[in-house]
Amino acid sequence: MLQWGKLEMKSSNRDPRTLAVHAGLEPDPVTGAISPNITTATNFTFQPKDVAFSANLNPDMTALPYFYSRWTNPTVRQLEQRVAALEGAEDGIATASGMAASTAILFGVLKVGDHVIISDVCYPGVRELVSEVLVDLGIQSSAINLSNLANVRAAMRPNTKLIHAETPCNPLMRLTDIAALSTIAHQGGALLSVDSTIATPVATQPLALGADLVMHSLTKFMNGHGDVLGGILVGKKELIEPIRARIAVRLGASLAAQSAWLILRGIDTLYPRMTMIETSALTVAQGLERHKAVSRVIYPGLMSHPQHNLAKQQMKNFSGMMTFQTRAKADDVANALAGESGTKLVHYAVSLGHQRSNLVLMRTDELMRSTYFLDGTALEDYRNYAGDGVFRLSIGLEAPDDILADLFAVLDRFA
Numbered sequence: 001m002l003q004w005g006k007l008e009m010k011s012s013n014r015d016p017r018t019l020a021v022h023a024g025l026e027p028d029p030v031t032g033a034i035s036p037n038i039t040t041a042t043n044f045t046f047q048p049k050d051v052a053f054s055a056n057l058n059p060d061m062t063a064l065p066y067f068y069s070r071w072t073n074p075t076v077r078q079l080e081q082r083v084a085a086l087e088g089a090e091d092g093i094a095t096a097s098g099m100a101a102s103t104a105i106l107f108g109v110l111k112v113g114d115h116v117i118i119s120d121v122c123y124p125g126v127r128e129l130v131s132e133v134l135v136d137l138g139i140q141s142s143a144i145n146l147s148n149l150a151n152v153r154a155a156m157r158p159n160t161k162l163i164h165a166e167t168p169c170n171p172l173m174r175l176t177d178i179a180a181l182s183t184i185a186h187q188g189g190a191l192l193s194v195d196s197t198i199a200t201p202v203a204t205q206p207l208a209l210g211a212d213l214v215m216h217s218l219t220k221f222m223n224g225h226g227d228v229l230g231g232i233l234v235g236k237k238e239l240i241e242p243i244r245a246r247i248a249v250r251l252g253a254s255l256a257a258q259s260a261w262l263i264l265r266g267i268d269t270l271y272p273r274m275t276m277i278e279t280s281a282l283t284v285a286q287g288l289e290r291h292k293a294v295s296r297v298i299y300p301g302l303m304s305h306p307q308h309n310l311a312k313q314q315m316k317n318f319s320g321m322m323t324f325q326t327r328a329k330a331d332d333v334a335n336a337l338a339g340e341s342g343t344k345l346v347h348y349a350v351s352l353g354h355q356r357s358n359l360v361l362m363r364t365d366e367l368m369r370s371t372y373f374l375d376g377t378a379l380e381d382y383r384n385y386a387g388d389g390v391f392r393l394s395i396g397l398e399a400p401d402d403i404l405a406d407l408f409a410v411l412d413r414f415a
């Protein structure tokens with residue numbers, strides 16, 4: 001019978017580039033195959049003495065033989081081990097999407113009467129989950145600019161159980177100081193979770209900076225090919241294990257084996273992809289900065305990024321996401337970019353972190369009305385990064401000169 005894979009390489013001194021292709025992977029004990037099998041089975045044979053039917057009576061589900069794929073599955077487990085190794089974590093739980101990973105954190109840590117602090121600007125789905133769903137369940141929240149540490153200290157309450165940060169945050173590319181935030185969280189008896197989707201472990205390992213939980217939308221750079229949804233949450237085993245019971249067994253947000261297999265294959269090339277993407281992104285950001293139609297570019301790797309020093313300190317790779325603003329009306333430029341004589345390589349599309357570049361206009365007014373509802377200083381802070389709206393550009397694996405030529409063919413009309 002297949003045995004659980006082991007996190008043997010996590011504590012080894014291996015380079016993360018090596019872990020990215022080996023961690024969680026052992027040759028199949030029956031056939032010797034060295035690439036992961038897709039175990040499509042939903043259920044597994046077991047000895048009656050080994051497994052109880054309720055998660056309540058199986059305190060460590062990862063120590064059990066495989067039982068039912070909603071609990072866990074051999075292919076999914078390999079993915080969990082691989083990402084845990086890359087993040088320097090004890091364990092992880094893979095989920096059906098990035099949103100399910102956010103749900104895993106929030107539903108895993110918070111109870112009625114608790115208070116959570118989240119970034120006032122983060123992936124809109126997460127912000128709406130907190131302000132529209134959690135509030136209905138009796139969980140209080142404060143949405144504030146987490147880059148302003150005095151604000152965070154002031155927002156802490158006796159019942160604050162969690163600070164949830166996203167750095168760089170979508171769509172602004174504003175950064176948060178993870179180490180400073182973890183000190184504030186822990187002094188107040190709260191946990192710190194970090195959405196590291198845009199950074200990836202190639203750039204930042206939040207656990208080493210003091211975070212308690214790290215999540216990724218695996219849909220983005222981690223898989224890197226725009227062909228599968230997935231998410232993951234990693235951290236100490238004592239935090240992850242109860243979350244597994246809630247999110248997988250009870251809420252049913254488990255990842256499919258086929259998806260896990262594709263993501264494992266994507267992660268095989270995570271390091272070379274992110275290295276190439278970072279180099280291209282810098283070339284594209286600098287090229288856009290020089291274009292007459294462009295009024296501002298925000299990319300953590302540019303010296304002009306307002307938090308470039310923090311980026312250098314916290315990110316070993318500046319990743320592939322940037323925003324730019326145009327002098328001409330953003331809607332006119334968006335229509336030109338997306339229209340028939342628009343860009344030919346860079347797709348006008350949502351999502352990010354794929355092998356093909358894409359961009360989308362994120363209008364400030366629209367996001368304020370739909371999701372963020374900022375005013376006063378918070379709105380000013382937002383507008384400082386975004387003006388009336390930003391084009392959020394995700395750099396893929398095309399040659400940077402081709403990306404620039406494709407964008408310039410449209411932007412030149414507005415110069």
Ligand SMILES: Cc1ncc(COP(=O)(O)O)c(C=O)c1O
Pocket residue numbers: 097098099100123125166170195197198216217218219229230231351352
């Ligand atoms: C930073 C961030 N977190 C979470 C998500 C949600 O991920 P998914 O679309 O896989 O549910 C996204 C999606 O764009 C994201 O950008």
